[in-house]
Amino acid sequence: MSDSLSKLEKRTAYTLVLPAVLLVFAIVLFPIFANVWISFKDIELKDIRIPEPRAKKIVKSISENQSELKIVYKLRNSSLIQEIRNVQFQDKFPTNVSPVNLDSRCNFQSKKVVCNFGNWEAKYRENFEITIQNNNGEIIDKKIIKSQKPILSGKADNPLLTTNFTLENFKKVFYENNFVELLLTTFYFTFFGTVGAIIFGILAAQLVNQNIQGRTYMRGILLFPYVGPVVALAYTWTLLLDPNSGTLNALLVNFNIIEQPINLLGQKYITMSILGFEFKLRLALTTVIFFEIWRYFPLAFLFILARLQAIPRSLYEAAEVDGASPIQKFIHITLPQITAIISILFMIRFIWNFNKFEDIFLLTGGASGTRTLPINVYQQGFAVSDIGMGSAVSIVIVMLLLSFMVIYFILIGKRANEV
Amino acid sequence: MKFKSLAIFLIISSFFLTCILSIGKIMATLQGLSFTNLNITPIFLIGILLSLTFVLIDNKINHLIKIFSLSFIFSILYFYLNEASPYWYIFGVFLITLFFTNKLKKYSMQSLQEDFISEKIIFDFITLFGIVFFAFVILFPFYIMLVTSFKTQIALLVNPLDFSLDFTKSLTELFKSYFVIFETYNFGRYILISSAVSIGTVIVTLLFAIPAAYAVARLNFFGKNFLSTSILIIYMFPAIVLVIPLYTVFSQLGLRNSIFGLLIVYTATTLPVAIYMLQGYFKSIPKEIEDAGIMDGQNWFGIILKIIIPLSLPAIASVALYVFMIAWNEFLFSLMFLDSPKSFTLSRAIQYLSGDAETPRQYLMAGSVIVTLPVLFIFIYFEKYLVSGLTAGSVKE
Numbered sequence: 001m002s003d004s005l006s007k008l009e010k011r012t013a014y015t016l017v018l019p020a021v022l023l024v025f026a027i028v029l030f031p032i033f034a035n036v037w038i039s040f041k042d043i044e045l046k047d048i049r050i051p052e053p054r055a056k057k058i059v060k061s062i063s064e065n066q067s068e069l070k071i072v073y074k075l076r077n078s079s080l081i082q083e084i085r086n087v088q089f090q091d092k093f094p095t096n097v098s099p100v101n102l103d104s105r106c107n108f109q110s111k112k113v114v115c116n117f118g119n120w121e122a123k124y125r126e127n128f129e130i131t132i133q134n135n136n137g138e139i140i141d142k143k144i145i146k147s148q149k150p151i152l153s154g155k156a157d158n159p160l161l162t163t164n165f166t167l168e169n170f171k172k173v174f175y176e177n178n179f180v181e182l183l184l185t186t187f188y189f190t191f192f193g194t195v196g197a198i199i200f201g202i203l204a205a206q207l208v209n210q211n212i213q214g215r216t217y218m219r220g221i222l223l224f225p226y227v228g229p230v231v232a233l234a235y236t237w238t239l240l241l242d243p244n245s246g247t248l249n250a251l252l253v254n255f256n257i258i259e260q261p262i263n264l265l266g267q268k269y270i271t272m273s274i275l276g277f278e279f280k281l282r283l284a285l286t287t288v289i290f291f292e293i294w295r296y297f298p299l300a301f302l303f304i305l306a307r308l309q310a311i312p313r314s315l316y317e318a319a320e321v322d323g324a325s326p327i328q329k330f331i332h333i334t335l336p337q338i339t340a341i342i343s344i345l346f347m348i349r350f351i352w353n354f355n356k357f358e359d360i361f362l363l364t365g366g367a368s369g370t371r372t373l374p375i376n377v378y379q380q381g382f383a384v385s386d387i388g389m390g391s392a393v394s395i396v397i398v399m400l401l402l403s404f405m406v407i408y409f410i411l412i413g414k415r416a417n418e419v
Numbered sequence: 420m421k422f423k424s425l426a427i428f429l430i431i432s433s434f435f436l437t438c439i440l441s442i443g444k445i446m447a448t449l450q451g452l453s454f455t456n457l458n459i460t461p462i463f464l465i466g467i468l469l470s471l472t473f474v475l476i477d478n479k480i481n482h483l484i485k486i487f488s489l490s491f492i493f494s495i496l497y498f499y500l501n502e503a504s505p506y507w508y509i510f511g512v513f514l515i516t517l518f519f520t521n522k523l524k525k526y527s528m529q530s531l532q533e534d535f536i537s538e539k540i541i542f543d544f545i546t547l548f549g550i551v552f553f554a555f556v557i558l559f560p561f562y563i564m565l566v567t568s569f570k571t572q573i574a575l576l577v578n579p580l581d582f583s584l585d586f587t588k589s590l591t592e593l594f595k596s597y598f599v600i601f602e603t604y605n606f607g608r609y610i611l612i613s614s615a616v617s618i619g620t621v622i623v624t625l626l627f628a629i630p631a632a633y634a635v636a637r638l639n640f641f642g643k644n645f646l647s648t649s650i651l652i653i654y655m656f657p658a659i660v661l662v663i664p665l666y667t668v669f670s671q672l673g674l675r676n677s678i679f680g681l682l683i684v685y686t687a688t689t690l691p692v693a694i695y696m697l698q699g700y701f702k703s704i705p706k707e708i709e710d711a712g713i714m715d716g717q718n719w720f721g722i723i724l725k726i727i728i729p730l731s732l733p734a735i736a737s738v739a740l741y742v743f744m745i746a747w748n749e750f751l752f753s754l755m756f757l758d759s760p761k762s763f764t765l766s767r768a769i770q771y772l773s774g775d776a777e778t779p780r781q782y783l784m785a786g787s788v789i790v791t792l793p794v795l796f797i798f799i800y801f802e803k804y805l806v807s808g809l810t811a812g813s814v815k816e
Contacts, residue, residue: 006639012719013640016630020690021646023627027665027687028653034664048667160667207549218550220802224557227798227805229748231766232787235773236564239780245579247563251445254580255457294556302806325535326542355657358750362770374659381663382755394660401655 038391040165045385047159051079053152066139077124087154089115100131169392186372190353196293201300209308226298234362268369284368307341427537431544433466451581490516568785596785613765617746620685632697650691700734737804765790
């Protein structure tokens with residue numbers, strides 16, 4: 001009895017879960033594995049369509065006599081690089097209509113013309129003609145002939161499914177792609193973006209957690225950059241930072257803080273001198289990192305605030321009685337309470353920043369030293385249209401992500417053991 | 420000790436006053452006033468004077484009279500120190516000073532002798548400064564976005580700092596950019612497409628997620644633990660690595676440039692977080708209620724429809740709003756999959772518009788305002804639901 005009940009429960013559970021699982025499999029997990037496959041293939045964007053035979057049918061009158069018509073089929077291979085094998089052609093005609101002087105590749109049987117065109121190489125083109133006549137000498141309706149579409153079929157390899165593989169893509173990724181520079185830029189962006197967002201998140205949470213007027217409004221406003229559409233925000237920033245007529249540069253020049261406008265998003269390096277030491281700052285990258293911090297510190301803020309609000313007030317009151325200073329209270333009460341959430345946030349933000357594409361793409365398009373791994377996937381796959389190479393970069397991203405996760409879980413696991 | 424804390428108090432408070440007055444001045448410059456100097460040093464010095472007189476006067480006169488008279492004197496000094504400024508600006512300075520002196524209320528000669536007072540002063544003013552700073556930094560870009568959409572290209576070229584709105588113009592003149600993007604650039608259509616995709620995604624996601632979340636929360640089956648942990652791990656995997664395979668497969672299936680294709684991808688990418696959020700809530704519903712339903716002879720469909728859904732409407736609402744926002748804001752997939760202007764979403768349309776260097780910036784900003792406003796309205800109106808959604812769906816962008 002209970003056995004059949006648990007069977008029923010299992011069956012119900014599978015029916016409930018299956019649609020969601022299948023969809024996620026098809027759209028999320030399958031592509032990750034498909035990347036592995038594509039990354040070992042020498043394939044470009046223009047190759048991905050499966051070649052197919054095509055025909056355009058044109059009906060022409062030959063003479064005054066409407067009982068005879070000429071039909072021209074403009075035949076072609078849709079692919080510029082692949083052949084189609086064993087092309088079959090078929091077209092139907094009305095009763096009492098039959099072809100005259102039919103091409104030797106074709107047969108006429110039971111109102112159908114069936115042709116066997118053999119193999120078509122890439123770029124193949126032919127104007128194939130059939131003359132038809134009405135057996136009884138009556139007029140043939142052109143419209144009926146036109147409305148009948150020919151059927152073509154042929155065998156072609158799906159360029160994605162062929163089994164010739166190459167290591168060329170990975171060689172190119174590591175040796176011809178400024179790989180070290182790419183990796184460093186990605187790490188700078190990810191690390192400083194993450195740390196900055198968390199620091200600003202702590203500051204903002206600490207502010208809002210105090211008894212100030214209108215703190216619910218403040219919480220709402222602080223989340224604006226996070227909920228706003230990235231396209232709108234990125235273009236607003238581009239406009240603000242524009243060197244020619246951007247508001248920020250205009251303001252700085254107006255108040256004589258700088259003499260010349262600075263191209264914050266288009267200049268790779270800026271030379272700074274602090275205390276006599278000159279060093280080069282990656283300007284565009286820094287600007288992009290600041291945008292990233294601006295957009296994502298609200299998430300850190302929200303989590304840390306939730307944690308702060310859960311700390312019992314009595315802890316602070318007790319510290320007050322003991323005569324603790326505000327800094328001591330922060331270091332000895334607040335900080336220990338939020339370390340757990342900060343380490344989770346760090347992990348999440350690190351991974352998401354590592355994969356960030358839209359922000360950089362919209363601000364700089366990956367120019368002026370802001371080319372990160374995700375930008376590179378796009379550039380290789382769609383700008384250079386070498387999708388094999390783009391997939392290889394994707395695989396590098398997945399591998400790095402997996403290793404981050406492993407490192408993270410080892411560290412967290414250790415900490416759990418200590419406690 | 421007393422002098423140390425007094426000095427810290429004077430410097431910090433005056434620094435804060437200088438900061439808010441500078442922000443006020445910047446905002447006034449953006450209204451077309453031609454200031455060219457922030458005058459930081461003189462303002463800082465008279466700020467110190469102001470704070471000093473404030474603590475010296477102490478409680479000898481009524482607080483209200485004190486702050487009004489001090490602010491008035493400060494404003495007059497400010498007026499003489501500064502370049503010619505209109506009266507409305509001086510009135511603004513007066514209000515800012517009033518706000519500032521009111522914040523000084525708790526400080527007096529006695530209070531400056533308390534324990535840790537210097538740290539407390541620093542903390543207080545950093546809090547105040549932080550609030551002004553964060554509010555300014557966050558709202559400023561939104562403000563520029565909004566006002567730019569009301570300006571014309573020529574006006575912005577003549578003076579890129581003048582964002583004042585000319586209300587003498589007719590409304591059609593003022594909203595010209597909006598009319599243009601609707602008439603010339605077809606934004607009405609893009610709004611419809613974006614809404615259809617976002618609402619469609621919400622409905623389909625909920626249809627898939629509610630049953631799955633129920634099963635994960637309540638039923639026992641083989642692979643349940645694996646499923647609930649993999650939900651989160653799947654989430655960590657970035658959209659950018661899905662793009663190339665999906666692009667090739669969608670090309671071969673003819674799903675590119677179709678709303679349906681976009682809908683599938685959005686649903687699949689939001690499903691894990693939706694399931695995660697919902698199952699957490701479903702677990703909190705007492706099991707006894709369902710047992711009563713089972714006694715009544717309900718099958719799982721009846722239980723979900725008649726018991727679970729009505730009881731978890733708040734959670735479902737927050738998931739729905741959250742998914743809507745993700746779908747509405749989504750950019751990467753719409754960039755990859757849509758290249759015919761017939762099927763653009765709003766985000767993609769704005770990006771397409773910006774690709775043409777000739778497009779005047781006010782059109783771009785008008786488009787940005789249109790895509791931003793719905794999200795901000797939804798967010799402000801349903802903030803409570805959304806914040807709980809955001810915290811629960813921690814992993815998602």
